[in-house]
Amino acid sequence: MQVKTFKGGTHPPEKKELAKDVPIEYHLSPKQVVIHLNQHTGAPNQPLVKVGDTVTRGQKIASSDGKLMIPHHASICGVVKKIEPRPQANLQDGVAIVIEADGRTEEAFLPPLDPFSCTKAEAIERIKEAGIVGMGGAGFPTWMKLSPPPTKPIDVVIANGAECEPYLTIDYRTLKEQAPAVVYGLGVCLQILGVKRGIIAIEDNKIDLLPTLQEAVARFLSGPGAGKGFDIQVSVLKTKYPQGGEKMLITALTGREVPSGGLPMDVGTVVQNVGTLKAISEAFLQGKPLIDRGFTATGSACKTPRNLVVPIGTVLSDLIPSVIQIEEDLRRVIFGGPMMGVSVPTLDTPIQKNTSGVVFMDSKEALVYEEGNCIRCGRCMQACSCRLSPALLNEAILANDWDLADKLGLLDCIECGTCSYVCPAHVYLVQRFRVGKLTLRAVKAAKSKKGGN
Amino acid sequence: MADKPRLLLSSSPSIYTGMNVQRLMLYVIIALLPTTFYGVYLYGLPALTTILVSVGSSVFFEVVFRKLTHAKQNYKDLSAIVTGLLLALILPPSTPWWMTVLGALASIVVAKEFFGGLGYNPFNPALVGRAILLMSFPAALTTWHKPFQAIADATTTATPLNILKLGGTLKDVAQSLGVAAPADVYLTLFLGNRSGCIGESSILLILIGGIFLLATGTIKIITPLSMILTAFVFSLLLGMDPLFQVLSGGLVFGAVFMATDYVSTPLTPKGKILFGVGAGIITMLIRKFGGFPEGTSYGILIMNAFTPYLNTLVTKKYGYISGRNNP
Numbered sequence: 161m162q163v164k165t166f167k168g169g170t171h172p173p174e175k176k177e178l179a180k181d182v183p184i185e186y187h188l189s190p191k192q193v194v195i196h197l198n199q200h201t202g203a204p205n206q207p208l209v210k211v212g213d214t215v216t217r218g219q220k221i222a223s224s225d226g227k228l229m230i231p232h233h234a235s236i237c238g239v240v241k242k243i244e245p246r247p248q249a250n251l252q253d254g255v256a257i258v259i260e261a262d263g264r265t266e267e268a269f270l271p272p273l274d275p276f277s278c279t280k281a282e283a284i285e286r287i288k289e290a291g292i293v294g295m296g297g298a299g300f301p302t303w304m305k306l307s308p309p310p311t312k313p314i315d316v317v318i319a320n321g322a323e324c325e326p327y328l329t330i331d332y333r334t335l336k337e338q339a340p341a342v343v344y345g346l347g348v349c350l351q352i353l354g355v356k357r358g359i360i361a362i363e364d365n366k367i368d369l370l371p372t373l374q375e376a377v378a379r380f381l382s383g384p385g386a387g388k389g390f391d392i393q394v395s396v397l398k399t400k401y402p403q404g405g406e407k408m409l410i411t412a413l414t415g416r417e418v419p420s421g422g423l424p425m426d427v428g429t430v431v432q433n434v435g436t437l438k439a440i441s442e443a444f445l446q447g448k449p450l451i452d453r454g455f456t457a458t459g460s461a462c463k464t465p466r467n468l469v470v471p472i473g474t475v476l477s478d479l480i481p482s483v484i485q486i487e488e489d490l491r492r493v494i495f496g497g498p499m500m501g502v503s504v505p506t507l508d509t510p511i512q513k514n515t516s517g518v519v520f521m522d523s524k525e526a527l528v529y530e531e532g533n534c535i536r537c538g539r540c541m542q543a544c545s546c547r548l549s550p551a552l553l554n555e556a557i558l559a560n561d562w563d564l565a566d567k568l569g570l571l572d573c574i575e576c577g578t579c580s581y582v583c584p585a586h587v588y589l590v591q592r593f594r595v596g597k598l599t600l601r602a603v604k605a606a607k608s609k610k611g612g613n
Numbered sequence: 614m615a616d617k618p619r620l621l622l623s624s625s626p627s628i629y630t631g632m633n634v635q636r637l638m639l640y641v642i643i644a645l646l647p648t649t650f651y652g653v654y655l656y657g658l659p660a661l662t663t664i665l666v667s668v669g670s671s672v673f674f675e676v677v678f679r680k681l682t683h684a685k686q687n688y689k690d691l692s693a694i695v696t697g698l699l700l701a702l703i704l705p706p707s708t709p710w711w712m713t714v715l716g717a718l719a720s721i722v723v724a725k726e727f728f729g730g731l732g733y734n735p736f737n738p739a740l741v742g743r744a745i746l747l748m749s750f751p752a753a754l755t756t757w758h759k760p761f762q763a764i765a766d767a768t769t770t771a772t773p774l775n776i777l778k779l780g781g782t783l784k785d786v787a788q789s790l791g792v793a794a795p796a797d798v799y800l801t802l803f804l805g806n807r808s809g810c811i812g813e814s815s816i817l818l819i820l821i822g823g824i825f826l827l828a829t830g831t832i833k834i835i836t837p838l839s840m841i842l843t844a845f846v847f848s849l850l851l852g853m854d855p856l857f858q859v860l861s862g863g864l865v866f867g868a869v870f871m872a873t874d875y876v877s878t879p880l881t882p883k884g885k886i887l888f889g890v891g892a893g894i895i896t897m898l899i900r901k902f903g904g905f906p907e908g909t910s911y912g913i914l915i916m917n918a919f920t921p922y923l924n925t926l927v928t929k930k931y932g933y934i935s936g937r938n939n940p
Contacts (some may be wrong), residue, residue, distance in 0.1 A: 172628055200656045320752065326628065420932040491621050498627040505620055519627075526621050527629065532731030535634055537875045538833075542704075546931040551880055552924060577626035584632040585732070591624040 163364050166408040168545045170578050172326045172401055172499065174365060178465035179329045179458045181543040184337055186361035186469045187483050188452065189261065193473030194246050195221065196256040202228025207257055213240045217471075218268040218449055230301045231291045231476055232257075232513075235405035235451035235471030237264035247509045249495035256510070259473070259547050270447035270537075275348040276384060283352050283444075290443035291450045291513075296320060296404070296433035297496055299514035302440070305432070306352050308425040315428045317349045317362040318413060318438055321369075322397055322404030325497025330454045331434050333467045335362070335369050338438055339376035345437025346392065347385040348444060353430060358392040359413055360434075363399040370394060392426040401499060402545050402576040406431045420572050435516070459494075459520035461487040476518060477507040477527060484520075492526035494519040499577045521543040540579035540589060542583055546572050550579035550589045557596045562603045570600050579601055618677060634731075638691035642832045644711045645698055645870065651818050652811035655760040656706035660811045662700040666710045670717040692731045696720050697869060699739035703910065704746070707758055710863030712750055716742040728893045737877045747910075755905075757808040766900025773802065773861045778906035783857065783910050794904035802860035813863040821867040835931045836878060837868040839889025840896075847897045864896060867909040877917045884923030892916045 170341040197205040201406040203226020215221055215234040222232035238259040246256040270290070275283050288303040308314055319342060335342060346358045360373055373394045381390060389532050399405050407418045409431060424431050432440075442448040453472055458465040463485040470479070476493075480486060495502040495515055496569060511518075540550035548569045556565040570593060579589040652660045675693040687693075700720050704713065720742030725734045747754045759770045769778070773786045783795040790801050801807065805815025813819075826832045841859060842889050847860040859865065872878060872892055881889050892912040899908025 170630075172630075224868060271933075308894065366826060417932050417934045420930070422932070426759075493620055494625070494627055496625075498625070498626050501627065502625065503620070503622045503627060505622055521627065526627070528623050529629070532634060533730065535637075535732050535875045536880055538880045539632075541880050541928075547928050548930055549924075549927050550882065552927070568927065571931055572932055581626045581628065582630055582632070584630075584637055585634050586629065588624075588625070594624065 163398050164395050164412040165400055165403065166411045166545065168543055168547060168578070169402060169408070170543045170582055171398040171399065172581060174399070175327045175458070176329050176332070176365065178327065178458050178462075179467055180332060182332075182333075184333050184454055184467045184469055185483075187474075187479065188469070188471055189234075190236065190471060190474045190478050190592055191320040192238070192241070192258060192260045192475065192478065193236065193471055194256045194258050194475055194510040195232055195473040196248050196254050196510070196512060197222045197232070197244070198254050199232070199248075199514065200228075200230045200293040200301060202226060202230055202301050205232065207243055207255075209257065210238050211240050211243060213450045214238070214262070215240060215259060216264070216266050216268040218270075218451060220291075220449075228301050228304060229288065230293055231449075233449040233451050234259055234293055234473075235473050237266055238260050238262045239590065246598070247506050249504055249505065249509050249512055249515060251502060251504065256473075257487055270443070270449070270504075272447045273444050275351055275444045276388070285346065286443055287440060290439070292436060292439050292443060293513050294433055295435035295439065295453060295514060295516065297489070297500065297514050297516055302432065302436055305425075305430050306349060308353070308430070311516055312425045312426060314353045314355050314425060314430055314432075316357045316359060316414065317346060317353060317355055318409060318410055318429060318431045319346045319358065319481065320404055320431050321360060321362045321366070321434045322409060323366070324363060324399075324401045324404040325499055325501070325517070326401075327458050327519050328456045329458070330456045330467050330496050332366050332369070332517055334434055334454060335366070336372060336440055339369075339372050340379065341437055341438045341441040343373075343376045343380040343392065344384060344445070345440035346432070347388075347390060348440050349430065349432060349437070350390055350392075351388070352394050356389050356391050360394045361397055361409055361413060362394065363403055364396050364406070365399040367396055370396070382593055398441055401578060402574070405545060405574055405575060405576055414474075420569070453513060453515065455511060455515050456517040457484045457520070458517065460525040461490040461520040461522040463487060466569065473510050475508055475510045480507065482586075486520050487522055489522040491523045492521040494521070499581065500575070529586035531588050537584060537587050539582045540583065543582045545576050545578055545579045546574060548573060550593070553596075554587060554589055554592060557592055562600050565596060566602055566604070570596055573597065614860075620836070621751040634690045634692070637831055638695050640826060641695050641870075642691065642698060644831075644887055645702065645812065645819040647719065647821050648812045648815055648866070649698065649702060651805060651815050652702065652706070655806070655814065656758065656811060657761075660706040662710060662878070663704055663706060663708050663713050665702035665703070666700065668694055668697035668715045670714045671700070672891070674721040675726065675813050678722055679730075682726075684730065685767050687731060690731060693721060696725065696738045700742045701808045703739060703743050703866070705754060705757055705809075705934075706811050706922065707756055708746075708753060712746055712753060716746045717751075732876055734876055735770060735785045735920065736914055737871055737874050740871060740914050743910055744914060747905075756889055760806055770808050772906065773798075773807055773896050774906040777857075778900075780826045781894070783854065786857075799860060800854055802857070807861075810863060810866075813866040816860055816865050819865050819869055826869070832869075832873040832883065835882065836872045837890045839863065839886045840868040840872050840893045841889075841891030843890045844897055847894050848900075851897060851901050853897070853901065858900065862900070862907045863909040867892070867896075867913055871909075871913045872916075877920060879920050879923035879926075881924055881926050882928060883926040887923055887926070888916050891919060
């Protein structure tokens with residue numbers, strides 16, 4: 161089989177062997193959950209419950225009437241104890257609904273719905289009502305991705321199982337253990353978008369999944385997906401970071417490049433993480449909203465690397481030490497992977513809808529470097545996944561030359577962190593670009609305002 | 614958990630390659646060792662003295678300058694050692710020690726620290742040091758000795774390039790190198806038993822160093838290749854013997870160790886190619902029409918000045934293909 165890829169990128173040590181062979185464990189009865197009102201890209205939510213209310217697993221507890229609306233649901237049965245700011249994985253410490261378990265095991269799910277016989281609007285409404293967001297990390301509302309304007313016809317849907325972040329194995333385990341659910345979810349997306357072609361993409365370090373996936377596809381095409389003319393292929397990509405980035409994935413599989421400032425739908429593609437697809441299939445088959453999620457708990461300071469499914473809002477410290485045991489020498493906790501994940505200051509941070517992993521690092525691994533001078537070695541230029549020139553961008557930002565930074569494509573940076581990873585002088589490249597993008601947007605806004613007067 | 618050290622917070626990524634500046638500089642030093650030892654073998658104590666004085670005074674000047682300007686000490690990155698070693702290897706073995714010290718002063722203080730230190734120097738520091746010495750002391754910097762002769766009592770000689778510059782033929786070069794047939798000149802030049810700067814003579818050992826740098830991913834082959842190929846083709850066009858031109862002088866040394874200097878050469882692939890082309894052409898123009906028999910240093914230094922422009926020739930960015938780009 162031909163192994164596809166993109167230009168640039170890097171190959172950090174995978175470290176996936178830690179948790180790769182540990183089957184997913186379910187820990188669905190935490191003593192409390194902390195559900196943040198906003199754990200997604202889009203309109204801010206309002207609580208639908210008040211302190212003292214009794215809630216049931218699956219009940220909608222937060223929503224908004226904004227355009228990018230995504231509701232959140234109670235992930236356990238219990239009583240609302242508090243609605244207050246709590247530590248959050250994005251370091252913003254937003255307002256959260258704290259639910260204390262009361263021991264009931266009821267479920268308030270939606271009725272099951274057949275995605276292949278209901279209308280397109282009903283199907284999209286279901287995905288919206290189920291509160292599904294992209295589970296790969298960005299947390300973009302899934303129903304939005306499935307509602308492209310008519311001017312942007314879609315011809316391929318990609319199931320993203322690349323999982324290019326080191327350490328993380330939850331997508332691998334999901335594909336290995338629940339391939340039929342993922343394929344079903346992909347079929348739902350094809351149905352909603354009226355597209356025939358689907359691709360399940362994995363990196364070649366997960367090539368052992370190939371027979372499992374092909375069998376699941378064959379079963380789906382002769383079962384629920386029969387007679388629709390679906391064409392679902394499994395594609396193997398080179399193991400390389402950031403292969404699972406939407407843009408890189410699309411380019412590797414189709415040769416198309418998402419235009420600057422555009423979205424995958426601009427090149428006729430929709431990309432969904434495999435965890436999201438599994439959540440979609442559950443939303444239809446069981447009527448279950450997105451209330452549980454899988455993540456990988458791993459790292460050099462984790463004595464028990466494993467893949468877990470927990471109710472969303474489960475606080476990390478509540479899993480320690482009964483489920484996750486950590487070393488004394490813990491120095492860094494990352495929500496997400498080590499390349500793009502966020503280091504959090506406290507173990508009291510809850511798992512949210514977009515938490516794909518928690519990496520615990522010991523003092524040997526958790527390193528911070530003082531920034532050195534750029535020696536212009538050009539490693540970042542070769543590694544940049546967007547073919548930008550990080551060394552030159554860095555210079556432009558340091559010189560406050562925002563026109564040059566704009567010209568060099570600062571806003572095209574996807575913040576994958578490859579430049580900083582490869583830099584021998586430990587220049588704060590991606591870190592400076594993150595801040596620089598905000599500044600550049602502000603500079604441009606100020607300029608256009610001035611021009612309008 | 615209150616008594617535990619606090620968790621580290623920093624913006625991602627949270628992992629790094631093990632590569633650092635010190636290790637890259639160490640690779641360059643290792644790559645220079647074969648030709649360094651050969652230079653000492655060829656020219657004996659004077660070569661060794663020049664190398665030690667150059668390296669020692671380079672580190673000294675960097676430390677003192679940074680102390681006086683209250684800047685952070687950087688000697689651990691080994692870059693001053695690299696500069697000092699490179700400077701020594703492009704000086705004649707008989708250079709008086711105080712001239713070498715002045716050269717190191719020019720390299721480290723004028724070319725490097727005045728501009729902000731490692732990473733900020735527009736021109737190759739070692740080449741600046743050599744250029745200033747060559748302008749200040751043209752006689753001493755063009756005095757050459759035959760290999761394996763104690764310099765104190767040896768007569769001076771001419772480098773192969775000198776002989777040609779003064780109107781000599783390949784036969785004269787053969788005679789000077791002590792080989793029988795003019796055809797053997799190429800092999801002798803490749804192996805390096807000739808007069809010249811301390812580190813420039815053995816093409817074989819320079820290439821071994823270059824291969825080490827390529828294998829460790831320290832340099833890219835693109836600039837040396839473009840420079841040497843250009844020099845070859847352009848010397849042919851100028852009616853010179855291209856093989857002789859490439860094998861003599863400091864062309865290969867410059868292409869492998871100077872045109873690949875990170876700081877003073879372009880970052881962009883297109884820029885790297887054009888840098889090599891320009892340096893190759895200028896070198897040959899100086900050799901053919903200039904006052905000095907050798908032009909590699911100036912070829913590279915002049916192209917250093919073009920580096921900021923060459924850096925604007927960036928690769929096409931992702932997402933700028935026009936149209937929907939559907940297959």
